[in-house]
Amino acid sequence: MNEHALLHSTVSAILDEHIASARDEAARDGWSSRLWQLLEEAGFTLLSVPEAAGGTGGGLRDLAVVAQACGYLAAPVPLTENVLAGWALAAAGLAVPRGPLTFVSTPSAASAPPASNGAQSHRVTGQLDTVPWARAARSVVLITAVPGTPERTALAVIDPNDCVVLPDANLADEPRDTLLLPPSGVELTPLPADGLIPSSARLRGALARTLLMTGALRRVLDLTVRYAGEREQFGRPIGQFQAVQQQLAALAGAVEQAQAITDLAVEALEQGERANEAIMAAKTCAGQAAAVAIAVGHQVHGAIGFTTEHELHLHTRRLMAWRDEDGSDSDWSAQLGVWAGGAGPDGLWELLTSHPPVGVAR
CATH class of the missing domain: 2.40.110.10 (Butyryl-CoA Dehydrogenase, subunit A, domain 2)
Known part of the structure; x- marks a missing residue:
């Protein structure tokens, strides 16, 4: 088991054990202080923030693992906001408090x-x-x-x-x-x-939001595939009907596409190569995948997926909210269009295929 698989296993175990009580606490107080305490004690709330500033170190890929796990189970804690604050304080040469x-x-x-x-x-x-x-x-x-x-x-x-x-x-x-x-x-x-700078801070916020979204997208896919295999109509699971299979395939494709471009954005920011453009593309793709996940998830689940008792709404409502936070897919698409159009017809191919360290989000 590699280090990221071990990290995923550890944070998932904490979330799996405490998510039910955390959701009950959040229903009363708006968030779960108990779950936050557990994640903070485990060192997950300041991943990728330099140890010299008071963070727990590690890289962006470590943060991605934990953020996506929190998005997967709709953890009611300000994990990514805490990391963004830590980044800003460290960049200013200030200590990061608890x-x-x-x-x-x-x-x-x-x-x-x-x-x-x-x-x-x-x-x-x-x-x-x-x-x-x-x-x-x-x-x-x-x-x-x-x-x-x-x-x-x-x-x-x-x-x-x-x-x-x-x-x-x-x-x-x-x-x-x-x-x-x-x-x-x-x-x-x-x-x-x-x-x-504010624009770089906004891009980091967009990447953090995208990490949460990819976790939520994966959860909607898993819930929907499982339900399609359990729910029966006309004597067989609805997942055996071609129309449902086509919807599941569209959802799976959208989720994998969003995951791939998000992984690329994390790598680009770590390596300092075209990070701005990669993050814009990742947030755009995640927003578009969210539209597919919300539609297919609720279509396949039917009426039960709209009830508060079912888990699905915890993720689809977050996707609805998150796709507009830290820049919507239309906002970032417009900026990507300006970036691509600025290269002109003669420079577009080189722009798309070369990898100089331009536009780095500090």
Whole structure:
């Protein structure tokens, strides 16, 4: 058994044993603090964050294994948000505290007026919308542009206890809260010119969301294939009917396609070769696969798949929500089109077949 298979076996064992109670806890509190504690104690919540900054080290492939396992079982914990916050803090040269942490990236934010003594004010004010898991977080890490200097990036570490938290949720009932920042604002720390930038942070967020989506896609496929083999009509399992087999084949093809391009995006970011474009393609492909999974999963399951008692909705509602979070497939498709079109007719072939380290998402 290789290291990634062992990692998958370990995290899956934790999730399998505790997911039922975690879902019950999430139904009451919006998330599972108990499951989070178990994952944190096992060192899974800061994978790929450098040990020197307080993370647990490892590579993106390690993170991919754990994130996909959490997506597969709809684990109600802010795992990827915690890792994104850890990445941002490490890039800023700051220590990463114990979580749970959450992460927000925005091109710009409202800023406080200059100080009365004329000193430049670097404070963010107002509110932050749709903050993932804000009610559960010990700290919210914000990446935004320095007010008045959009080419420079700043970071803020926000204590939710200093804010007013207005609970809200996405389609899957995952916390997506509004934070009303204190009237005095929150201090922004400008980052080095070569540090993490909002566009790169957004791409990392898209990759993290895609990892969760590929796990959920795999679960919808497994549930649907199993149900098609169990449910009988006219004296035989519905999976033996050609029309159902065609739907299952379409679903399996979409899932494998999304998995393949996601694996490629993880490898591209690790190696620093065309990571931006690979991540855009992966999020686009996962969003398109989600449409197939939602349609086929519910068509094959029929009425039972729409009940709250059945597991299917936990995954299809997440796919509905996640396909629009961190950039929708149409958003990223448009950016990919701009990238490809910019090469012109003479440069497109070279653009598609060469592998220089361009557009690297830091």
